[in-house]
Amino acid sequence: MKVVVCIKQVPDTKGGVKFNPDGTLDRGAMLTIMNPDDKAGLEAALRLKDQYGAEVTVVTMGLPKAEEVLREAMAMGADKGILVTDRVLGGADTWATSQTLAGAIRNLEYDLIITGRQAIDGDTAQVGPQISEHLGIPVISYAQNIKIDGDSVIVERQYDDRYHVLKAKMPCLITALAELNEPRYMTPGGIFDAYNAEITVWGRANLVDVEDSNLGLKGSPTQIAKASDKVRKGAGEKVTLDPAESVDYIIDKLKVKHVI
Amino acid sequence: MNIQDYKGVFVFAQQVDNELSGIALELVGKGKDLAKDLGTEVTAVLVGSGVGALADTLGEYGADKVIVVDDPELKEYRTEPYAHALSSVINEFKPEIFLVGATAIGRDLGPRVSARIHTGLTADCTQLDIGDFPINPVPGKEQLHNQLLMTRPAFGGNTIATIACPEFRPQMATVRPGVMQKAPKEAGRKAEVINYNPGFTPNDKYVEILEVVKAVSDVADIMDAKILVSGGRGVGSPENFKILEDLAEVLGGTVSCSRAVVDAGWKPKDLQVGQTGKTVRPNVYFAIGISGAIQHVAGMEEADIIIAINKDETAPIFEVADYGIVGDLNKIVPALTEKLKVELAEK
Numbered sequence: 280m281k282v283v284v285c286i287k288q289v290p291d292t293k294g295g296v297k298f299n300p301d302g303t304l305d306r307g308a309m310l311t312i313m314n315p316d317d318k319a320g321l322e323a324a325l326r327l328k329d330q331y332g333a334e335v336t337v338v339t340m341g342l343p344k345a346e347e348v349l350r351e352a353m354a355m356g357a358d359k360g361i362l363v364t365d366r367v368l369g370g371a372d373t374w375a376t377s378q379t380l381a382g383a384i385r386n387l388e389y390d391l392i393i394t395g396r397q398a399i400d401g402d403t404a405q406v407g408p409q410i411s412e413h414l415g416i417p418v419i420s421y422a423q424n425i426k427i428d429g430d431s432v433i434v435e436r437q438y439d440d441r442y443h444v445l446k447a448k449m450p451c452l453i454t455a456l457a458e459l460n461e462p463r464y465m466t467p468g469g470i471f472d473a474y475n476a477e478i479t480v481w482g483r484a485n486l487v488d489v490e491d492s493n494l495g496l497k498g499s500p501t502q503i504a505k506a507s508d509k510v511r512k513g514a515g516e517k518v519t520l521d522p523a524e525s526v527d528y529i530i531d532k533l534k535v536k537h538v539i
Numbered sequence: 540m541n542i543q544d545y546k547g548v549f550v551f552a553q554q555v556d557n558e559l560s561g562i563a564l565e566l567v568g569k570g571k572d573l574a575k576d577l578g579t580e581v582t583a584v585l586v587g588s589g590v591g592a593l594a595d596t597l598g599e600y601g602a603d604k605v606i607v608v609d610d611p612e613l614k615e616y617r618t619e620p621y622a623h624a625l626s627s628v629i630n631e632f633k634p635e636i637f638l639v640g641a642t643a644i645g646r647d648l649g650p651r652v653s654a655r656i657h658t659g660l661t662a663d664c665t666q667l668d669i670g671d672f673p674i675n676p677v678p679g680k681e682q683l684h685n686q687l688l689m690t691r692p693a694f695g696g697n698t699i700a701t702i703a704c705p706e707f708r709p710q711m712a713t714v715r716p717g718v719m720q721k722a723p724k725e726a727g728r729k730a731e732v733i734n735y736n737p738g739f740t741p742n743d744k745y746v747e748i749l750e751v752v753k754a755v756s757d758v759a760d761i762m763d764a765k766i767l768v769s770g771g772r773g774v775g776s777p778e779n780f781k782i783l784e785d786l787a788e789v790l791g792g793t794v795s796c797s798r799a800v801v802d803a804g805w806k807p808k809d810l811q812v813g814q815t816g817k818t819v820r821p822n823v824y825f826a827i828g829i830s831g832a833i834q835h836v837a838g839m840e841e842a843d844i845i846i847a848i849n850k851d852e853t854a855p856i857f858e859v860a861d862y863g864i865v866g867d868l869n870k871i872v873p874a875l876t877e878k879l880k881v882e883l884a885e886k
Binding site (some may be wrong): 290291312372373374377399401402403404405406407408409411412413415416417418419420421433437438439440441442443444445446447448458482499500501502503504505506507508513514515516517518519520521525526527528529530532533536539 | 555575587615616617619622642643644646647649650651653654657658659660661662664672673674692693694695697698699700701702704705706707743744745746747748749750751752753754757766790801802808809814822823843844845846848852857858859860861862863864865866867870871874875878879882883886
């Protein structure tokens with residue numbers, strides 16, 4: 280069984296986010312991490328490796344620096360890493376990104392493709408379903424639990440007030456939620472091996488069945504009209520009082536605002 | 540693609556178990572505003588099995604037309620037949636705008652449809668306007684009018700971006716639930732109903748539903764609550780949420796929570812506020828023992844009044860709170876509940 284996992288290197292927006300005095304984001308000290316939903320997808324793939332001996336290939340699209348997340352994935356147990364990087368791929372929206380990744384994946388054999396539901400920088404949740412559409416395979420989004428059943432996969436698919444137990448014939452694409460599992464840590468031996476492992480690097484020429492007109496900024500149907508750091512409303516009052524005074528303070532505010 | 544051929548604002552009228560989702564009417568309301576700006580009509584696209592009666596409701600809330608795609612294959616939501624339904628409607632009726640709710644259904648369906656018909660899709664929009672692109676004239680570049688300008692948060696709510704889709708149609712967006720307003724109901728207002736069935740032939744892309752497991756819960760929808768008493772990891776234990784429930788009860792409010800609480804298994808996901816939970820805008824939001832990670836703030840900063848109680852005076856929640864109290868929630872919250880009981884009894 281062969282599993283392809285798409286992962287993305289993202290700025291760490293969790294915790295550690297600091298604002299400038301004018302309310303804009305201070306990007307200076309932002310670290311990069313493997314996108315959490317993608318890491319859960321990788322963990323799900325590694326469990327299929329543990330259980331069924333699946334071969335796990337990780338694919339990322341990004342700047343050359345994105346090689347770091349491939350090495351991290353290999354230190355966790357992935358077998359192969361493929362970096363798709365090329366200047367002409369830059370500035371891609373989700374259409375062009377999904378075209379690029381589909382073009383890369385067409386080189387590979389796969390029974391299952393796993394992507395994270397969404398990346399914490401863009402939060403679109405679009406690339407996984409779009410890849411599946413380009414490849415003409417079924418998609419199951421928001422996966423909570425993944426089991427293999429012969430030539431099919433059985434997945435719990437989460438909705439707001441319910442879940443569906445779905446059965447899809449492989450090949451199939453699944454988008455994983457960070458809640459799916461607790462990703463394993465890299466092992467010291469794994470880190471050593473991953474540091475020395477060969478990463479496959481692909482550029483535009485390696486993409487199969489993709490027109491130039493569907494790649495990069497020029498191939499992106501959506502265009503940014505305006506972007507700005509969000510200016511938040513300022514902080515209000517902050518008080519430190521003993522509990523009884525705190526209670527009086529809150530009740531006073533609720534009265535002033537006609538809540539009670 | 541001849542862009543001039545594409546006319547009208549279409550919205551996906553999501554239904555589950557043959558009940559319209561809240562987002563369906565919100566999109567009809569927003570679609571009506573956009574259609575007015577463009578001098579065109581708003582059409583709701585209703586997809587399901589035995590759902591035709593819902594067209595009346597869509598008409599009363601402002602839909603000019605309702606396209607009904609009704610087929611037994613569409614009884615429960617599945618990506619492939621629903622994507623086939625919407626892309627067939629788009630190819631047949633050629634709308635200039637197509638809006639879908641950014642729900643667990645819409646965020647799966649939207650990308651699949653946009654990829655099939657080759658257009659752009661902007662995710663999770665919180666504002667939609669008709670305007671020019673580029674927004675300000677740029678020498679040497681034609682400024683296009685009557686474009687859909689789609690505004691959305693990114694970077695975990697740290698930035699906002701406005702996106703256009705000038706060269707492809709329809710301009711597609713998923714829209715965050717709870718942000719747009721539905722129009723007032725006009726009893727008896729009728730929409731023109733068009734039945735359309737493109738034919739559904741199951742193939743390998745049709746997944747099989749083995750089981751539908753509905754969450755057994757009678758929890759109130761936190762998106763409708765006027766007062767939310769929201770707890771974070773600082774509450775300390777699932778049992779200790781009792782003090783929040785008591786406060787919510789005396790105020791006629793509802794308990795909600797942060798992602799950390801859901802991840803710890805203390806509360807179900809449908810009570811989660813934030814980027815990966817729900818967007819709420821109650822009159823009063825109590826943030827109790829919530830540090831205020833940016834992802835949480837993105838889901839509650841539109842509340843009219845934010846009251847934060849946290850023992851850590853450096854907690855980022857104080858940067859958005861109208862009233863911040865640095866102190867021990869275990870002492871303040873029960874005392875607040877008791878005093879409120881007395882105050883309200885006097886009234």
